[in-house]
Amino acid sequence: MSIDIETAARVAKLARIRVEDDALPALAQEFSNILGFIEQLNEVDVEGVEPMVSVEPMRLKRRKDGVTDGGMQDKVLANAPDAREGFFAVPKVVE
Amino acid sequence: MTDLTKLKISEARDALRKGDVSSVELTEACLKAIDMADALGAFVHKTPEVAMGQAKSADDRIKAGDAPDLCGIPLGIKDLFCTKGVPSQAASAILNGFKPEYESTVTSQLFDAGAVMLGKLNMDEFAMGSSNETSTYGNAINPWRRGNDDTALTPGGSSGGSASAVAADLCLGATGTDTGGSIRQPAAFTGITGIKPTYGRCSRWGIVAFASSLDQAGPMTKDVRDAAIMLEAMCGHDPKDSTSADLAVPNFEAMLTGDIKGKTIGIPREYRMDDMPDAIEALWAEGRKMLEDAGAVIKDISLPHTKYALPAYYVIAPAEASSNLARYDGVRYGHRAKLAQGDGITEMYEKTRAEGFGPEVQRRVMVGTYVLSAGFYDAYYNRARKVRTLIKKDFEDVFAQGIDAILTPATPSAAFELGKDVTDPVEMYLNDVFTVTVNLAGLPGISVPTGLDKQGLPLGLQLIGRPWEEGDLLNTAYALEQAAGFVAKPSQWW
Numbered sequence: 216m217s218i219d220i221e222t223a224a225r226v227a228k229l230a231r232i233r234v235e236d237d238a239l240p241a242l243a244q245e246f247s248n249i250l251g252f253i254e255q256l257n258e259v260d261v262e263g264v265e266p267m268v269s270v271e272p273m274r275l276k277r278r279k280d281g282v283t284d285g286g287m288q289d290k291v292l293a294n295a296p297d298a299r300e301g302f303f304a305v306p307k308v309v310e
Numbered sequence: 311m312t313d314l315t316k317l318k319i320s321e322a323r324d325a326l327r328k329g330d331v332s333s334v335e336l337t338e339a340c341l342k343a344i345d346m347a348d349a350l351g352a353f354v355h356k357t358p359e360v361a362m363g364q365a366k367s368a369d370d371r372i373k374a375g376d377a378p379d380l381c382g383i384p385l386g387i388k389d390l391f392c393t394k395g396v397p398s399q400a401a402s403a404i405l406n407g408f409k410p411e412y413e414s415t416v417t418s419q420l421f422d423a424g425a426v427m428l429g430k431l432n433m434d435e436f437a438m439g440s441s442n443e444t445s446t447y448g449n450a451i452n453p454w455r456r457g458n459d460d461t462a463l464t465p466g467g468s469s470g471g472s473a474s475a476v477a478a479d480l481c482l483g484a485t486g487t488d489t490g491g492s493i494r495q496p497a498a499f500t501g502i503t504g505i506k507p508t509y510g511r512c513s514r515w516g517i518v519a520f521a522s523s524l525d526q527a528g529p530m531t532k533d534v535r536d537a538a539i540m541l542e543a544m545c546g547h548d549p550k551d552s553t554s555a556d557l558a559v560p561n562f563e564a565m566l567t568g569d570i571k572g573k574t575i576g577i578p579r580e581y582r583m584d585d586m587p588d589a590i591e592a593l594w595a596e597g598r599k600m601l602e603d604a605g606a607v608i609k610d611i612s613l614p615h616t617k618y619a620l621p622a623y624y625v626i627a628p629a630e631a632s633s634n635l636a637r638y639d640g641v642r643y644g645h646r647a648k649l650a651q652g653d654g655i656t657e658m659y660e661k662t663r664a665e666g667f668g669p670e671v672q673r674r675v676m677v678g679t680y681v682l683s684a685g686f687y688d689a690y691y692n693r694a695r696k697v698r699t700l701i702k703k704d705f706e707d708v709f710a711q712g713i714d715a716i717l718t719p720a721t722p723s724a725a726f727e728l729g730k731d732v733t734d735p736v737e738m739y740l741n742d743v744f745t746v747t748v749n750l751a752g753l754p755g756i757s758v759p760t761g762l763d764k765q766g767l768p769l770g771l772q773l774i775g776r777p778w779e780e781g782d783l784l785n786t787a788y789a790l791e792q793a794a795g796f797v798a799k800p801s802q803w804w
Contacts, residue, residue: 226676226683232664234672242676249735256621256625266695267696267699271752276549276552293411296646305658306654308654308655
């Protein structure tokens with residue numbers, strides 16, 4: 216399957232990665248190569264096969280739904296590029 | 311004692327307990343070796359102060375007689391593991407400056423056992439790569455060379471720094487992680503041992519996530535015994551990782567008898583590639599003979615869906631990665647792009663991720679986004695998950711026929727040169743052709759060095775075991791190691 220430039224641009228947008236216009240043709244070509252490789256999967260008869268959910272057949276451990284941690288605002292914010300007054304700061308989201 | 315850094319973990323443990331050497335001496339020797347080896351690009355964040363503090367505590371503990379096997383043993387830690395207060399970047403620019411406020415479960419367990427951290431090790435960015443060339447820190451270099459040819463070779467990837475550091479005797483062992491072969495391929499390229507345990511053996515908590523249904527941590531060491539010792543300390547149930555198995559962890563080292571009489575070893579015909587180099591073909595045949603001579607029964611087997619493992623992997627892994635890497639948005643940690651006047655939150659995300667992620671990571675995130683997008687989810691992602699079910703069933707079928715372990719080559723070639731012009735990303739993906747099936751099936755797999763090619767480069771064989779039977783797998787690997795008698799070391803040029 217061949218990926219066109221518009222599709223490459225749409226995927227970049229969905230992935231929230233800025234790709235300059237002049238880089239799109241090469242990107243589309245790479246996607247086409249990778250997807251071409253993946254297309255081999257169409258040769259496999261998967262009729263009636265369940266998609267794998269968990270590689271080892273075991274029930275995930277359950278725990279009580281209780282508070283086990285907290286009260287460490289300073290640690291949570293310690294690595295933030297911009298933190299103010301106990302919050303993460305970001306550009307204006309709503310006008 | 312001389313050449314302290316050349317000690318194996320088992321030897322150092324015994325010497326520490328006898329009082330022949332102290333952890334401080336061992337650690338100092340490693341730190342010195344690391345400082346002389348910057349040309350290898352293996353250690354990317356050195357932590358001498360942490361190391362010396364841990365070494366002193368370890369010596370006290372050994373004196374007090376309370377010394378687990380790893381007490382006082384200097385290790386390197388892959389940059390993918392979050393280590394408290396120490397840079398942990400997954401070799402990505404998007405995590406520039408990130409210092410976790412917490413410690414990963416695996417490194418906590420190692421440090422609780424008294425292990426010493428020498429520093430953080432180079433790797434491919436977010437563990438996406440097979441040559442360590444996607445790292446923001448630059449390449450890690452293989453200590454091995456082709457005879458007198460000084461061409462720089464890859465140590466493999468993604469755990470390239472770990473492999474280079476262990477092979478060059480900069481540390482006694484290292485942590486690695488393996489999503490499609492990232493422990494076993496670099497181990498094979500550098501003449502060391504690396505095991506990926508069964509999915510769920512090691513907690514993934516605090517390890518930067520790539521593809522959560524495939525990622526597993528494991529040790530990279532100088533021999534099989536060391537792998538057994540280190541793996542035991544890394545394994546165990548963790549309430550913070552709901553996929554970690556609540557199973558007892560056996561004493562793996564005690565299971566190393568070298569006796570594999572009556573074990574049945576399968577040789578899968580689908581692993582014979584048309585363009586396989588003669589050296590790999592010969593190595594595989596020799597391995598088969600060695601196990602047979604050791605008393606194992608050899609059976610030719612078929613794993614019919616092998617061919618589809620790589621394409622399935624290159625749907626599932628990018629899909630999971632695109633979801634896992636959505637967290638790098640410039641808000642909570644790491645890099646945030648400088649914004650222009652009027653830029654809003656979307657521009658912040660897009661610019662941050664364009665600047666922070668390297669080309670291979672961007673590619674995989676976008677491929678993952680595509681295969682999960684509306685209209686393609688069934689055609690790609692669900693189909694790949696169905697094929698994954700079939701790949702796992704291939705293994706279940708042969709295990710049900712009485713196969714105890716499967717012998718394959720670890721890699722389709724010896725270490726290749728760095729900077730090789732790879733125009734098609736798929737070409738690089740083929741490195742994982744023998745290892746990726748194991749991740750898809752959640753099985754334990756180990757790479758053991760068994761020979762050299764004509765140019766003097768190490769080659770490894772892979773053994774694949776039944777789920778949760780790492781002890782038995784390690785014992786088969788031990789028998790192979792003893793028969794192969796691989797002792798070659800790279801000559802020091804760095």
